[in-house]
Structure formats: C-alpha cells, structure tokens
Amino acid sequence: MIRSTKPGFLLPLIILAPLSGISSLPFRVLNREFGCRFAFSEMISARSLSYSSRRTMEMLKSNAYDRPLGIQLLGADTYYILKALDRLKDLKFDVLDFNAACPRKKVTSHGKGAALLREAGKLKEILKTLVKECWVPVTLKMRLGWDSREYCLDIAKAAQDAGVNAVFVHGRTCVQGYRGEVDYSAIRKIKRNLNIPVIGSGDILSPEAAKKMLDKTGCDGVVVARGALGNPWIFREIEEFLSKGKMISRPSPEEVARAMKRQLDLTIDFYGERNALIKFRKFYIWYTRGFTKTKPLRINAAKARSKLDMLELIEEFVSIRRND
Numbered sequence: 001m002i003r004s005t006k007p008g009f010l011l012p013l014i015i016l017a018p019l020s021g022i023s024s025l026p027f028r029v030l031n032r033e034f035g036c037r038f039a040f041s042e043m044i045s046a047r048s049l050s051y052s053s054r055r056t057m058e059m060l061k062s063n064a065y066d067r068p069l070g071i072q073l074l075g076a077d078t079y080y081i082l083k084a085l086d087r088l089k090d091l092k093f094d095v096l097d098f099n100a101a102c103p104r105k106k107v108t109s110h111g112k113g114a115a116l117l118r119e120a121g122k123l124k125e126i127l128k129t130l131v132k133e134c135w136v137p138v139t140l141k142m143r144l145g146w147d148s149r150e151y152c153l154d155i156a157k158a159a160q161d162a163g164v165n166a167v168f169v170h171g172r173t174c175v176q177g178y179r180g181e182v183d184y185s186a187i188r189k190i191k192r193n194l195n196i197p198v199i200g201s202g203d204i205l206s207p208e209a210a211k212k213m214l215d216k217t218g219c220d221g222v223v224v225a226r227g228a229l230g231n232p233w234i235f236r237e238i239e240e241f242l243s244k245g246k247m248i249s250r251p252s253p254e255e256v257a258r259a260m261k262r263q264l265d266l267t268i269d270f271y272g273e274r275n276a277l278i279k280f281r282k283f284y285i286w287y288t289r290g291f292t293k294t295k296p297l298r299i300n301a302a303k304a305r306s307k308l309d310m311l312e313l314i315e316e317f318v319s320i321r322r323n324d
C-alpha cells in the first residue's frame, strides 16, 4: 500500500497538519523524531509577517532537521500577501500552503480563511499570484465550502487551474466547525476530478481512520491534526498499518514519559522555562488522557511552575500507571 516516490517520500503522504498555537519548531521536531516525514508551520498571518512582527518571526523559526517543511499563509489582501512572500525569501522551506480553511470568527470576519470559500473568484486570483511569485510549490488547504458542499469541486478545480500543486481538503464545511461526519464522498469527488494530488483531512485520529480516508476517497495522503496531540507515535502506527496491516502496540507508560520529557526539553530550549511550561501544560493533559486515575495529575499540571514540578508529575504518571 505504501509506494516510494523520490528519496524520503512515501505515498500515501502522511502529513503533520498546520495547527495554530501548536505547530511550532519544538512540536514539529518532536514529531519528526517519532516518524513524521512532512510537517507544516501553523498558519502565519500575511499581514503580521509583512510587518515582521516578533511573534510571527518566532513562529517561522526552523532548523536543518525541520525539513521538508510547509509554511502556511493566511490572508485575503494581495498587497500583504506579496509583502509576506518577500519576507519569506531568506527562509528555507519546501511548500507554501494557502489557508482557505480556518473557521474562526476573528479570521473569517476579515474575509480570510474559510471566508474565501464564498469568494471563489478572489481565492483563485490570490492563488494565481502566489503560483506566479512563489519559488516553491504552492498548495491550498480548503474546507468543503462555507455552509454547503455544492461548490467544493468548483473551488478545488479553480485552485488547480490557478496552478497549485496539491489541495488539502478538510471534509467539513466552515459552519460545521469540527462537528458532524467527515464527508468522504465529497473528497472522493474532488480526487476523481483533479489531476493534482488531493490530501484528505478530518478525524485522522488512528491508523484505522487514516486507512478509511484513503480507501473511501482514493486520496493521495492524509493530514494528521488532533490525532498527533500528545501522540507522536501515530505516524509510525499509520505507516505500519498501511504497509503491513499491523497495529503497533501502544506505548508503555515509560515510553509516554520519555516522549513527554523530550518534548518538555525541546519546548524549554525554544521558549525558555517559564513560557515553555505554559505551552507544555496542555500537552501533559493530552499525553495522559484516556488513562484512569490520572485526573488529579492533570489538575496539578495546570499549576506546575517549574521544569522540576512538571518532571515530578511525569514520574507520578508513570508510577500510577505501573501500579494500576
């Protein structure tokens, strides 16, 4: 089921999603260490990037190990999008993705993200500009539409006509948010009618879910998003399941602790101890969810003030699981 293309690339592609507030360098590096082969930055506002805002430049930090890397741009104004491209000139990355998928009100109320699905003509013009001006392949991340799926194929075809190299399709509309079933048949329709790779997104929370997306849509790859939160094992698990039909056994509590410590160290190296703890708390919750008797630990994690506090909570997690 897994086919090799060029060195380092396998089909189907299994891609770490752009995740706003999450997909920073330490998160990407951790997932790569566990088997992720392609990762995206979180969405980067073209306007903030055009001003080289400090926070935005931090989101764009990368290193030689962090490849191949996709950077995702968010915007609706060609002026800022072109300025943003100019700011990207000195950075090393492999794909530029454009966001027509974000459903957040503070994004769509400014005509950005999924709001562009209501303005297919404008979206196509932006994509044409990006394809013309950008020096790496350009892709589009879209939802099926604003409130209906009726035009999803037209939008995807317009993107292909604009010259994009692939489309990532989250199989829900904007108004659905994360509710309701993923519409596999809509993704299949897009895949069947396009000549460029189509990558499916939505509810890829397990190896079986990845296989279901590939089988039901015929798409060329999957985007792993919420499924990677506190779960960097998912990439190898999916590859193993697709290539050998085998489920790798879930990580032991010790392995979970090792991953947590590694992520904590990477996060501290990047953000410094104080900010890293704030960023890491939610990961502690994700790593330990689903395990019985660990709720008090998650409550305490929200109060952890130092690396030492967090390491103690990680050790407590292991000892509770060992004695269970």
Ligand SMILES: Cc1cc2nc3c(=O)[nH]c(=O)nc-3n(C[C@H](O)[C@H](O)[C@H](O)COP(=O)(O)O)c2cc1C
Residues within 6 Å of the ligand: 017, 018, 019, 020, 021, 022, 042, 043, 072, 099, 101, 102, 141, 170, 201, 202, 203, 204, 205, 223, 224, 225, 226, 227
């Ligand atoms: C916390 C969070 C942040 C996200 N940030 C982005 C983003 O910056 N850009 C984007 O295109 N999609 C973003 N998404 C959407 C995901 O990339 C993905 O398409 C969506 O979560 C569906 O996949 P899933 O059901 O497997 O999580 C985000 C999703 C979540 C949960």
